[in-house]
Amino acid sequence: MVIPGNIEGELSAPYGLRKEQIEFYAQNGYLKLRQVFTSELLNYYQPEVSKKVMELNRQSLPLAQRSTYDKAFLQIMNLWVESSIVRELVFSERLARIATELMGCRGVRLYHDQALYKESGGGATPWHADQYYFPVSNDNIVTAWIPLQSTSLEMGALCFCGKSHHLQYGRDLEISDESELKLAQALKQFPVDETPFALGDVSFHAGWTFHRAGANRTGQAREVMTIIYMDQDMRLVQPKNKNQESDLEHCPGVAIGEVIDSPLNPIIFTDPSKS
Ligand SMILES: O=C(O)CCC(=O)C(=O)O
Known part of the structure; x- marks a missing residue:
């Protein structure tokens, strides 16, 4: 299918991140950006992401019978491999340039993408930091x-x-329930940013930033696409727990100590002034 010209342009044109936004990310570990994409673009990709989620979903248990983790969302990874249309969104230069500028590295490669669909009646996503799951050599993720x-x-x-x-x-x-309980206590000393997203808003959070989401108390599924970017020079390290062990599947064929340069981890953007 041919991608409409205006959408192609929007995927690649720079967002125009300001210096104070980069500083906010460095200080706070996250950044919420307004109107990164138009509703036209998101309404163009939403049906394909949802179609793939429904096709690839293997979760069939009713919500009441699932674990806390599985109640939180349907989680479908690496949709870009399954759909040339979703690939366009995941390879958006606009998004990858923002990730590169926020982390101050010379470029970014994909760790993996994932759709996170919180069904109507789906449970809360407990407090956690993503980097607990990642066997990587530095914090630029x-x-x-x-x-x-x-x-x-x-x-x-x-x-x-x-x-x-x-x-x-x-x-x-x-x-887990344990992370939710323990972190709710431990994080009391920090400010929490708990605000809605308009269509077009996109947030970026660092690997060690703690975050959560409430339950879905509406009658409509909460449909979200996510993309995890890492420093293009990131290396694989020895897994430190069973979840990092499982995450090795996202870096196929890469040996411990090597740059994570597998076919599943393409470079999406390199800053021309730093290449
Ligand atoms: O979408 C959610 O509920 C959780 C998202 C999340 O934890 C993440 O993208 O790192």
Whole structure:
């Protein structure tokens, strides 16, 4: 299918990140950006992302019978491999340039993408930091969270704990009832950003920033696409827990100590002035 010219242009044109926004990310470990994409673009990709989620979903248990993790969302990874249309969004230069500028590295490669669909009645996403799951050599890893509809707190908008990327406590906690309980206590000293997302808003959070989302108390699924970018020079390290062991599947054929340069981890953007 041929991509409409205006959408192609929007995917690649720079967003125009300001210096104070880069500073906010460095200080707080996350950044919420307004109107990164138009509703036209998101409404163009939403049907394909949803189609792939439905096709690839293997979760068939009713919500009441699932674990806390599985109640939080349907999680479908690496849609870009399954759909040439979703690939266009995941390879957006606009998004990858933002990730590169926020982390101050010379470029970014894909760790993986994932759709996170919180069903109507789906549970809360407990407090956690993503980097607990990643066997990587430095902290330059960031998730872009891209809602495919306007997302209220009632629907499960993502919330961030500002400055929590400096906290060492809780870095050994997987997503669970335990992480929710222990981190809710430990994070009381930090400011929480709990605000809705308009359609077009996109957030970026660092690997060690603690975040959560409430339950979906609306009658509509909360449809979100995410892209995890890492420093293009990131190396694989020895996994430190069973979840990092499982995440090796995202870096096929890469040996411990090597740059994560597998076919599943393409470079999406390199800053021409730093290449
Ligand atoms: O979408 C959610 O509920 C959680 C998202 C999240 O934890 C992430 O993208 O890192």
